[in-house]
Amino acid sequence: MAAVELAESSAPGADLAIQVVGVTKRFPGVIANSDVNISVRRGTVHAIVGENGAGKSTLMKMLYGMQRPDEGEIRIDGAAVAFHSPADAIAAGVGMVHQHFMLADNFTVLENIILGSEPSSAGVLNFAAARKKIRDLSTTYGLELDPDALVENLGVGDRQRVEIAKVLYRGARLLILDEPTAVLVPQEVDELFDNLRELKSEGLTIIFISHKLDEVISVADDITVIRRGKTVGTADPKTVTSRQLAEMMVGSELPSPETRSDTVQDKVVLSVAGLTIQDSDGRAVLSDISFDIHAGEVFGIAGVEGNGQGELVQALMGIRSINSGKISLNGVDITRLSTRGRRVAGVGYIPEDRQRQGLLLEASLWENRILGHSDSEPNIRGPLIDRAAARRDTERIVREFDVRTPGIDVAALALSGGNQQKLIVGRELSGRPVLLIAAQPTRGVDVGAQAAIWDHIRQARASGLSVLLISADLDELIGLSDTLQVILRGRFVATADPATVTAEELGSAMTGASTGAVA
């Protein structure tokens, strides 16, 4: 790994816009930051890469004043700063573009940009001055914004530029972009990167957080890798490969999710035919989706987030109503069945966002064991909850799925993300489900928990479980799936053979570059 050198605090005196020196942040029960060192040169795009849960967002929150480091120092232009709030960070010229846009839909671009720092003279809003300033920003940085357009009429890429303009309007010289490409389609990604180069050429500094390695290599001038809360090294994007970066992100060797023994049976468990869903504006979110999942088959769906995967999962779980189509489970039509009915029929569900959709954070582990399974053994006795049995079974899950906890009476909130996820996986694999819908089953968990979760899914598959797997982790998809479909704008656009396809090929299919059978 010639391209990789160990992170050293750069020589002082270099033209550094921001420097993070020995920063440590402790949280009870979660991975935080430990001795993080980053030096960002002025006028560059500096990428910070790491797995979900590696501590990137904690670091960003500290840079943006939302949290304060326990130890260490953050220096801006060589001077140590202590931000108490984002307002302090903004005053020091640091701006943050959040992954999820924070815009008021029924406001114009102009109104959104000035919201919170409205220019006024004698208490009267001075729109003319604001409009001029925004037009200036727009031409200087090539943002191409119309100050009077309504935000609700803008596309995702435009909205992101509004967010960037918002930050620039407040005088930021250092921009932090948190996973900016997660919501963009490929052309929009290219446009964003053009914008970033423009900003860079005007002398601004950009911190770019991502886990999409190809993008990082194409846009960054420097790369810092974070693993388990520590900076593990820097890399030169001109010479490093994504494989090398990935290895730095996860440790010496990548754990392999491979499932090669064929367990697919003839029996169809889930059959979806002509599934179509429209959003409230009548646009198709899913168009005529049809597929079968057999017993013992892992059916993987690859795609950039927001191409209909979420809606598909919700439709299969009965959380979202569909416009047309038919869903059958083991030959029985369940299209009109309630979520509860589908649960009882044997559908397990690992939701994408475990804290919001999968857990009662303030309830105990054994109560979380009952969540979603309050109609099935061993949790019930007639109309009653069988507390003793639920507790016993929770202890079994804790044991078999290696949930690290001092006991089953602690609140779910007290566990780390990986352990919360293992509890959910254990719960959803209990009671002999026939179909498991797994959305991002290993998102944000550490490598050890990831390997354990893969193992459990593999074992369940071997005993005949059907799995619908949706993941942003292409290696996970390729390694676990028996069948792979690529989804783009609500349609299956390509199929891939997991035995031969590479992550690169799959990635390019996800952007619509290739259709039909990939590899």
Add this chain to the structure above:
Amino acid sequence: MTTPAPDPIPALPSTPSDLSLVQRLRQRYPVRTIVLALIAPVGAVIFAIAASALILALGGHNLGDVFTTMWKQAGKPTQFVNMVNQAMIYYLSAVAVSIGFRMNLFNIGVEGQYGMAALGAAYVGGQITGGGPFHIVIELIAGMVVGAAWAGIAGILKVTRGVSEVISTIMLNAIAINLGSYLLHRLGTTSGNNIQTKTISSSGRIPGFAYSGTQTKIYGFLIIAVLVGVGYWFLITRTRFGFRIKATGLNEEAAVASGVNVKRLTLIAMLMSGAIAGLVGLPALLGQSYTFSQTAQSGLGFAGIGIALLGRNSPIGMALAALLWSFLGQSANQLDFIGVPREIAAIMQGVILLAVVIAYELVRRYRLVLQQKEVAARLRTPGPTTELAVS
């Protein structure tokens, strides 16, 4: 692929069967948990006493006199019985409110629900003569049905049109006051300058319990109030239905994903809340007045909101809170005689509520942080980081 050798996992508590009941209880309810549960309400009461003491002192009153007067007052037989009677009414109101609170449903309309229900029960009860014990049962059912129906309006508006139950129940309170008054004119008879429903005959009355030293009796409704409390506890903590209510209250999105039909549950909870609210006016109706008139007690629904908050929706907690509330109300009656404004009791009630809401939130956060720390400390044994064998 071989799985990594498991780390030394901190010992789980042994299986329940290995331990005695006492040990199990201690494990499940450690002293700290109990202390944390009590610190907020007890602290709030102490804070309220201190705050009222300050106000009294500023007004130049003798603190000792005030508190001894209040305490002695509550000890007198008649006043004691009144206190218990009032507490039971408060308790029913609090239970009604708390059913909704459990799932973040704010039924502010207990006030209107119990008013309508008491009128309905009094009217139905007055129409019946004879019937033995069924007379009472019919009255109870009438009260619960009317209460549930009135609450059901807000429930239906919420699940079909998305109308906030807070707004609709407040508006229904206003409607209930006027509609009740109109119906009373239509259904009742004038006696003196009061309008009332037909007096309920003896078979429809619930006899009270005698208490030595006073003619006033403890309402026989006490038994029903206790049954409501036990039923509520059982429903919330032991049934699948109660679990769904709790899950919805803690995390609605997760509840939906786990198969809870939130709309249906909302409607059911609203109906149940209204049905219990329908009982609030009945202890006095069936145990003392035997007729519904314009002089029936008002404000009980709002008191119930405060008591449910103070008692943290817990069946026992709300009973203690109801007793405290009623103690403050009853014992203050005597304060006028020693020249102290009785409103000091209302001030104390208000301060307790404010203090307790803040204290609960602080304790809740503290408890979670404490638990996270504890878990982190128990698990500090560092595991292997990434040494995974790859096949």
